[in-house]
Amino acid sequence: MADHPLVAVEHLERAYGSFRALRDVSFELAQGDVLGFLGPNGAGKSTTMRIITGNLAPTAGSVRINGVDLLADPLSAKARLGFLPEDPPLYRELTVNDYLRYCARLNGVRGSRLAEAVREARQRCGLKQMGERLIGNLSRGFQQRVGIAQAIVHRPEVVVLDEPTIGLDPIQVREIRELIRELGRQHGVILSTHILPEVQAVCNRVQIIHEGRLVLSERLDALNERMARTSLRLSLARPVEKTQLSAVKGVQRVEELGEGEFRVHHEPGGEPAEALAQRAVQEGWGLRALVPEERSLEQMFVDLTLKGEAA
Structure with missing residues (x-):
């Protein structure tokens, strides 16, 4: 295991004119952590996710992904990161295999590693028999699995999931939560969600952001003991x-x-x-x-x- 955290966020600030969306946000993520990231609308949660995934530059502060500075070396840092946005970037006219091969190539997977990476992502996400199916013909739950598969196909150390169970039925929710727990055994996972029971079901750490500041950052077992x-x-x-x-x-x-x-x-x-x-x-x-x-x-x-x- 690396001697540094998989994600190190230090003194993050983001301003839009005079409005400060983030105020001195700092936290770390280690391998094996599943971090539940909570906050009301407008609290700064989405802004933090966009900065961590390299889709928005901070006004101040730094983000390191497995020791690599995201601002100084964005390509190398992003190669260590997988991201499932709230609306998965799926191409409905492609088969699952074609789409995952495309995503793997975008993330630098080449040659003999390509087929194995696609096979492994399908297997881990419960898509073993779905390789030749058109994405547009899959149920919402299986499309969400394809979205998670694209986030892990290049075997990143860090996986960021934004509202991964929104719009799913109860059985699909249970299946996706079990998949997130499995991912947490080999990766560091950040789970952004509005669903509090979801955090309690799959996370071992929880953070709450409010008005741009972290107002809670604690291990869930310690928090449960304190709440009892x-x-x-x-x-x-x-x-x-x-x-x-x-x-x-x-x-x-x-x-x-x-x-x-x-x-x-x-x-x-x-x-x-x-x-x-x-x-x-x-x-x-x-x-x-x-x-x-x-x-x-x-x-x-x-x-x-x-x-x-x-x-």
Whole structure:
């Protein structure tokens, strides 16, 4: 394995006149990583993808693909990269074999390597029996597989997938997600998507971008641990001040939800449920419910991008 990351993005900036679409974005991608890249519309996600794939120049900052500077040596850097845009660049009048041979040649695959590269891409993408089929006659799901095959036919170290399951039926979605997991074993994969369950299903890392800045960058297992049971839903029959709840040992912060409902925040592993229940009985607050809550990725996404809370 290389002693440098497959993708190294450092202090990336992109401005359109006075508007700054990207603000000091930095991150890395290692072999075996499947990075879920999330963000609301207009957050800078597409701009970042376009820069990483060499389709847009940054205003400042650098991108290195497997150690090669994308701005200084774009041809060499792009040879190490495979890209599936949201609308795959398919030629519907070509057969799958003809199209993949064309894409392989565009990426510098020649001679005896050509047939083997096409065969391997078809096999990895579940297109083994589809070589002589016209692309225009394939289902949407198989066309998406052809799009992924063109992205990996030259055996790149890095694969960037932009919304790869949009418009697919549930069975096709499952198949494409399994393919992405398989790609993650041998490549570094960046998955740009709006579908939060997709990130949880296939990724081991997650990033959220908002207003041009990365507001979250974390391994998914660590994030899941941090999201698990960090709040309690408390329902009381009688009026109680938030300061009274905040004084209970283990309570970090209290949200008043109305009609005797509160969300009580605490440190992971430091649940103050017993102390709250005892205090409620002692003070006669009329305890109606005290239920642990798990913070979902969707809730964290909303908090970071709409409420502006810290991760």
